[in-house]
Amino acid sequence: MGWAKQKGKQPENRLYLTRMVPLPLDHYLPLLKPPMLAGTKIWNSCVWESREARKNNEKYPTESELKSRFKHYGSWKSLHSQSAQAVVEEYFEAVRSYIKHRENGHEEMRPPGLKNKNLLRTITWKRQGFEYREGTITLKLSRKLNDIRVPLPEGADSLKLPDGTVLVGTPIEVKVKAVYRKRKIAGLEIHVTWDFGVVPLIAGNRVSAYDLNTALIARASTTGGQQLIVCRELLSLIQYRNKTIAEFQQKISRLKEGSRKWKALLKAKRKELKKLERRIKQLTNAVTKLMAEIDAAENIAVSVLGDLGDLRRKARTNDKNKKASQKINQLPYAQIEQQHKYKSLLKQICPDKWSEKYSSQTCCICGTRNKSFRVHRGLWRCRSCGAIMHADLNGANGILKNYLIGHCDMKQLFPLKSPEVYRWDKRWNRFVKVSPRAAA
Incomplete structure (x- = not known):
């Protein structure tokens, strides 16, 4: 299916x-x-x-x-x-x-x-x-x-x-x-x-928003729920696939096209890439399945994904450094978006996509906009209200306010609960809930 x-x-x-x-x-x-x-x-x-x-x-x-x-x-x-x-x-x-x-x-x-x-x-x-x-x-x-x-x-x-x-x-x-x-x-x-x-959808006003990142997917909802899904295995597989392609191409480029060794290397490359594609597909399916299950458990009516279009265009115009740009463009966003759409509909949840404008630069608690408040990749420290939280959760709450009121320069609309963290468990081949320290 x-x-x-x-x-x-x-x-x-x-x-x-x-x-x-x-x-x-x-x-x-x-x-x-x-x-x-x-x-x-x-x-x-x-x-x-x-x-x-x-x-x-x-x-x-x-x-x-x-x-x-x-x-x-x-x-x-x-x-x-x-x-x-x-x-x-x-x-x-x-x-x-x-x-x-x-x-x-x-x-x-x-x-x-x-x-x-x-x-x-x-x-x-x-x-x-x-x-x-x-x-x-x-x-x-x-x-x-x-x-x-x-x-x-x-x-x-x-x-x-x-x-x-x-x-x-x-x-x-x-x-x-x-x-x-x-x-x-x-x-x-x-x-x-x-x-x-x-599909007949659930009637209600509960909304959830997702901030997609290379190593983490952050979720926030109008019920106050906050979740972090650790996707480091997905990122490592994509990086390993890129490394495998580079190694094979380096060897193939030294050989004469059409020779027996050239054909053997080409066959080995296809076999290895097919195996990696299956593992990447398994993880994207598991991630989107978990997203739909969490939404269904909270009786969410609308599930919103952050639109990465503007972010990727800025990355291509050297707005970010080379390493960050590569990570942003490696995320299988199209696969996640397609799977999120049909899995949400199977749960009778309306899927949508919304702008991430200023969501990662604005404090979701007090509404103060300052790019320097993001100390590093995973830490947000607001010098205005003193809020300390995961930067991706701050971005997810910003996307949620963008969807609800059109902008995120406003104080928090509802009380926030303690964040939950999910991580891939190789023993069970699924995401399981773990200690919040796993996302640090």
């Missing part, structure tokens, strides 16, 4: 979930193998056309040109028209990503390349490419080919909310993916994205 990215502006409080169902290999592999191999051929055709254009110093073909050029190919006729178009769109999305990385200074990046002709490519069926009726999804292929019927488990299209409301979803996208183990096909999976509509 996960958040499904949708193009364009998303309606507020609309819930999209992707659910995965494993498919029996012996029954569905003979049916799905031909269209998945056809998808690989279309991808390789896109790569070949681009390489030929570069070799002949011609203009690169556009997305619409390739779609019209491939219409009469046998591989194109093996798929539904929208599924075949989706392969071309995925290729151009990869090209745009490659260009963006090169513009950002990543010279080691390479353009999308050819795939093994025996690779089973993930195939996408859009809304007009499938039908859903009575718990069965019918995947359409070309007009002359038989459709593929896939029964889904009972309850796959429904979702029960905490107040007992049951939402019935509508499928909007289907993907079939092959799972490989040591270059052998270990299984097939069908990923169905459901649209559960607008």
